[in-house]
Amino acid sequence: MSDTTLATPEEQTAGTAILDIDQLTIKFGGVVALDNVSFDIKPGEILGLIGPNGAGKTTAFNVITGVYQATSGTITFDGTVLRKKKRYQITKLGIARTFQNIRLFPSMTALDNVLVGADAHSKVGILNAIFRTPYFRRTERESKERAHELLKFVGVAGRADEFSTNLSYGDQRRLEIARALATRPKLICLDEPAAGFNPAEKQKLMQLIRDIRDAGNTVLLVEHDMKLVMGVCDRVVVLEFGKKIAEGTPAEIQADPAVIAAYLGVEEEDVDDAS
Template identity: 65%
Template sequence: MTSPQSPSGADSGRPVPGGPDVDAADQIAEAAADPEATAIVDPADIDPALADPEAVAEAVAPQREIVTAEGEALLEVSGLTVEFGGLAALDDVSFEIRRGEILGLIGPNGAGKTTCFNAITGVYTPTRGTVTFDGSPLGKIKQHKITRRGIARTFQNVRLWGEMTALENVCVGTDARHQTSVFGAIARTPRHYREERDAVDRGMALLEFVGIGPRAAEKASNLPYGDQRRLEIARALATEPKLLCLDEPAAGFNPSEKTALMGLIQKIRDDGYTVLLIEHDMRLVMGVTDRIVVLEFGRKIAEGSPRDVRDNPAVVAAYLGVPDDQIA
């Protein structure tokens, strides 16, 4: 990542914190390169507005236009089927995600949750069925185009650029929304400078939003595991998604970390994002979701509120192994 040169990110048309008095990218780079330093920074030294949670929340709130009205179906999955060598990993699954909600997608191991995730985000091409997003079918478009359309995701296994700093990892995410051409980047056009400045401003705000602002100058590989998970979420949010898909974000967390993660996911939704969550931890799922879809052996067996799903005999049977003939 090169150091931005433009005086402010305000020209990009996005509300950002007040604008750093110093070159944030240079300060982060110096902290990361100094072998005597701890690489811990004070975000408020870079931009005093980062000390105000409300200013941070406003800076990272989604700005892109969304066709779907609040509470209506932002993503519709209809008859989704994914087969591998004739074996159906996902079989005729249908559900919707409403704008502004947190939807949980749960099920025992091998139920088809991640396959469904991958079919929605373009990793797998569905054998049959359709996925409609914000009023338009996704079809068979490539993953990077799905990201540009507004679907961002994290993965079961953390995927970060370990030798890059936390801030640099997040700035990579902002590239999904930049308009500078290859020629513009080589020529260092004014638009390129503005977008780089915007990337740093938004990157710092996102790191502060997810709770790891002071670690902006640390290499991603040196971060504690929980902070790496938060960094991956920040990078996904940097793409300005209409829908944020979290694939088992609490994997490997202790109870206190899971509680903190619940708060972060709720804060993300409260800031205006829509969230699709795959998670094995039922306490987390029941505590943070608005609705839940349950899969078993690739088929949907239940859908409803957390309370309805918790009391559903088919769901209890799927998790506890109750024989089918005992399901009421």
């Protein structure tokens, strides 16, 4: 796996947060989607971001990756403040993401979909491409080699030449992860990657997430499957109605009365009485 390393040790500073979110607020008219939310992620960590529907999880992803601009608060990634950064600039800094709804190029092969991600850091100019210079040919060969390695890494190596629209649902999910990894991120944000998976596929996904971390990356995970979250995450942050209500290890989160109340729809006092 040395050729598919996702981030070198020099790119991450041990003990320092790679992503720091400080009092993040975003409003849509009179609706407060995120309300003074703060948390951080350490290099090499798998952090789960969970909460009931409408809690603000995907909104947080969209602010981090530049889809939305925050109303107030600060996002700092690897020492750089992200405010007013364009999406392509954030990608170049080292943040990649997947989506709740698969967003592949259906008329392109699996290999070409991954190559689109690899292009994020391409330094090949238009003249190199037109005249197919030695530099262009070498870069193209290296990109294809890495794309094949990433397809193997996520488990769809045998489908490289198939159109993405012809892949199974699970393979499309894995292909989207491969495309995100092709951008060589330091942080990958996975938005409900287990949606539609059966139990066996979820087990494989858990191992893939661990493999991504073990290859040198940091993972921010939004997921509704609590067994998966609690089984793979180092820490968990819980949102409810745009506010952070809890943060801690999986064991701490599972025992937190506020989290139980948020998911069960009961008052915290009732949870305490029942326990």
